[in-house]
Amino acid sequence: MTNTPYTLYGRTGAGSLAPQILLEETGAPYRLSWVGKGSAELEAYRRINPTGKIPCLVLPDGTAVFESAAILIHLADAHPGAAFAPAPGTSARARYLQWMVFLSANVYESLLRYFYAERYSTAGPAAAPAIQAQALADWDRHLQLLHGALSPYLLGEQISAADPYLYMLAGWYPGGVKALATRLPKLVRHAELIGGRPATRKADSDHAES
Numbered sequence: 105m106t107n108t109p110y111t112l113y114g115r116t117g118a119g120s121l122a123p124q125i126l127l128e129e130t131g132a133p134y135r136l137s138w139v140g141k142g143s144a145e146l147e148a149y150r151r152i153n154p155t156g157k158i159p160c161l162v163l164p165d166g167t168a169v170f171e172s173a174a175i176l177i178h179l180a181d182a183h184p185g186a187a188f189a190p191a192p193g194t195s196a197r198a199r200y201l202q203w204m205v206f207l208s209a210n211v212y213e214s215l216l217r218y219f220y221a222e223r224y225s226t227a228g229p230a231a232a233p234a235i236q237a238q239a240l241a242d243w244d245r246h247l248q249l250l251h252g253a254l255s256p257y258l259l260g261e262q263i264s265a266a267d268p269y270l271y272m273l274a275g276w277y278p279g280g281v282k283a284l285a286t287r288l289p290k291l292v293r294h295a296e297l298i299g300g301r302p303a304t305r306k307a308d309s310d311h312a313e314s
């Protein structure tokens with residue numbers, strides 16, 4: 105393994121949380137680079153990540169990777185000793201990929217619609233309340249489906265990169281996962297399990313919004 109560190113581009117309260125948790129879990133050397141919201145800073149960041157979104161991970165060889173699911177899948181594969189992904193070709197791997205894609209394509213998608221509702225209609229802010237209501241209903245429905253799979257992790261007894269991903273995406277639900285405690289108790293237990301790990305504590309404290 106090379107000693108050249110990864111560089112994780114992030115922002116407090118944003119999607120770099122789960123990648124940082126996984127970096128901590130692997131023990132790989134990395135540095136965090138915080139991306140501000142000013143136009144000059146964003147323009148410079150777009151030269152590294154053309155989407156301008158958070159997160160982005162620059163690999164030790166200089167390759168810049170965006171999309172949170174791709175970053176997490178890669179990190180787990182690049183550090184097999186951490187055991188955060190089932191072996192390729194196995195049924196567990198298929199289930200793991202299913203959840204990684206579901207979290208990215210459905211859960212992350214619905215919460216972006218919730219937080220950036222005014223972007224989803226040519227009517228702008230006027231349409232935001234209705235878009236938010238639908239987004240929250242979708243987010244909730246997706247979490248219910250994930251809740252059904254928890255035992256206690258998404259893959260059963262085996263922790264995987266899907267777990268810090270779920271921890272991050274469920275944790276942003278309005279009021280946090282505790283707001284879902286009555287209906288989705290296993291989600292709260294999952295958040296306690298993942299949130300109690302030293303890797304998560306470190307990433308949570310770095311990502312805390314002041």
Ligand SMILES: N[C@@H](CCC(=O)N[C@@H](CS)C(=O)NCC(=O)O)C(=O)O
Pocket residue numbers: 117118119156157158159170171172173208212216
């Ligand atoms: N599909 C992307 C979504 C990334 C994304 O939208 N990140 C948010 C932060 S959680 C962001 O950069 N928002 C700033 C903006 O859209 O202006 C991924 O999974 O990485």
